[in-house]
Amino acid sequence: MSSDAGPEMPSHIHTMETPVGPLTIIGDTRAINTLTFKEGLSATHDPLPDTLLLCREELEAYFAGSIQQFTFPIAQPGTAFQQTVWQQLTMIPYGQTISYLQLAKRINNPKSIRAVGTTNGKNRIAIVVPCHRVIGSDGSLTGxxxxxxxxxxxxxxEMKQKFGSLELF
Structure with a gap:
């Protein structure tokens, strides 16, 4: 997850249907830099680069329950602090959750809990940088x-794929 994007590359936009609604992929030939549930983004109709094709293929496999980790390259701009938080998010195992406080402690800054929450909310690469795995200290689903x-x-x-049929929340 580099913040040094180098020379500007043309972005490609592709929207795919998922069990949780349309998911828009934005990236170039080097990396995916946005996965978002925002509606109304106009998809490009030119041939997609391999990075977007691989992203789509792996997301389809994720939703089918056949993969738990992604291999396509990602890059989103951010401060050093944001990069640290996003890197920690990628280390939360599939099918597990941690609290915002635990996340702040993992970056050796327990007093940064609010900044960690804000950074979590600024993550532009849904699912792959799994901000959905961060929950409230009381176990509640927040933001x-x-x-x-x-x-x-x-x-x-994720819990169902990892542990069998469960309903948690």
């Missing part, structure tokens, strides 16, 4: 840019 219902669905999907 998710894609909507709490999507967060619940994603967490239950």
């Amino acid at each position: 998710y840019a894609g909507g709490i219902w999507r967060k619940k669905w994603l967490l239950e999907h």
Whole structure:
């Protein structure tokens, strides 16, 4: 997750249908830099680069329950603090959750809990940088840019794939 994007590359936009609604992929030949549930983004109709094709393929496999980790390259701009938080998010195992306080402690800054929450909310690469795996200290589902219902669905999907049929929230 580099913040040094280098020379500007043309972005490609592709929207795919998922069990949680349309998911828009934005990236170039080097990396995916946005996965969002925002509606109304205009898709490009030119041939997609391999990075977007691989992203789509792996997301389809994720939703089918056949993969738990992604291999396509990602990059989103951000401060050093944001990059640290987003890197920690990628280390939360599939099918598990942690609290915002635990996340702040993982970056050796327990007093940064609010900044961690804000950074979590600024994550532009949904699912792959799994901000949906961060919950309140009391176990409640709190804040998710894609909507709490999507967060619940994603967490239950991962738990079901990892542990069998469960309903948690």
